[in-house]
Amino acid sequence: MAGTLLKVEGLSKTFGGLAAVRDLSFELREGEIVGLIGPNGAGKSTAFNMISGSLAPTAGKIVFAGEDITGRKPSHVVRHGLARTFQSATVYPKSTVQENIYRGALCHFDIPVWAQIARTSAYRDALDRVRHDVDKVLEITGLAAYRHEIAGELAYGHQKRIGVAIGLATNPRLLLLDEPAAGLNPEECAEFGRLLKTLRDEHRISLLFVEHHMALVMGTCEKIIVLVQGQKIAQGTAEEIRNSPAVIEAYLGV
Ligand code: ADP
Numbered sequence: 056m057a058g059t060l061l062k063v064e065g066l067s068k069t070f071g072g073l074a075a076v077r078d079l080s081f082e083l084r085e086g087e088i089v090g091l092i093g094p095n096g097a098g099k100s101t102a103f104n105m106i107s108g109s110l111a112p113t114a115g116k117i118v119f120a121g122e123d124i125t126g127r128k129p130s131h132v133v134r135h136g137l138a139r140t141f142q143s144a145t146v147y148p149k150s151t152v153q154e155n156i157y158r159g160a161l162c163h164f165d166i167p168v169w170a171q172i173a174r175t176s177a178y179r180d181a182l183d184r185v186r187h188d189v190d191k192v193l194e195i196t197g198l199a200a201y202r203h204e205i206a207g208e209l210a211y212g213h214q215k216r217i218g219v220a221i222g223l224a225t226n227p228r229l230l231l232l233d234e235p236a237a238g239l240n241p242e243e244c245a246e247f248g249r250l251l252k253t254l255r256d257e258h259r260i261s262l263l264f265v266e267h268h269m270a271l272v273m274g275t276c277e278k279i280i281v282l283v284q285g286q287k288i289a290q291g292t293a294e295e296i297r298n299s300p301a302v303i304e305a306y307l308g309v
């Protein structure tokens with residue numbers, strides 16, 4: 056059995072008086088696809104923001120690939136092999152697909168403009184890491200044929216793939232995807248599920264994703280975590296989640 060890649064222990068975040076995430080613990084093993092589901096406001100994005108380093112936890116610990124990354128900056132976490140995509144498709148609509156991937160991926164490394172101009176070693180390292188992979192990433196995400204097209208003019212399904220491509224271009228071991236299939240039609244959604252499986256099966260990338268499309272979650276994830284009002288109420292396989300009385304009651308509202 057593969058080792059633990061990500062371990063989250065007692066993770067909490069309060070905003071003023073509101074506990075957005077409460078005492079969340081779970082593990083993700085190398086090569087696993089894990090889904091995080093729950094109603095709006097459950098704390099899914101907040102959990103993602105803490106794991107990827109853009110939000111400091113109020114309490115708890117995050118260990119990735121053996122290193123305690125709690126409270127580390129996103130640019131540190133990304134160098135360590137953990138990348139994320141954002142809920143909104145953050146693309147530069149007037150630039151080409153290829154430029155979007157370069158620029159978007161470089162953003163993850165948070166290199167100041169002066170360092171880019173001075174071509175510091177940190178900038179050259181980041182550039183090498185990104186450049187190395189862009190062709191492969193275009194191929195994997197099915198965007199190779201569109202590389203010179205203007206991003207904002209692509210079909211929505213392809214625009215959503217740019218977000219994934221940007222995350223992949225940082226060369227991650229674990230990719231966090233926040234609602235990657237939002238707004239996709241069922242056919243695009245099924246295609247997206249195949250992309251996720253390819254990433255894991257052929258490119259050895261572990262995945263943690265938040266998604267509302269239940270068919271996609273149930274058909275893709277080995278493990279599903281259910282959050283309601285900041286708390287984990289269930290965890291298990293698709294089958295276990297479907298049959299969990301706590302989930303049926305609290306989440307599905309049946
Ligand atoms: P989800 O992604 O599951 O829809 P979020 O993590 O975005 O949920 O939000 C969880 C709760 O935390 C919500 O009640 C939301 O209003 C609140 N929240 C999220 N971010 C902030 C913030 N920066 N400041 C204050 N409250 C926030």
Ligand code: MG
Pocket residue numbers: 099100101142
């Ligand atoms: Mg969210």
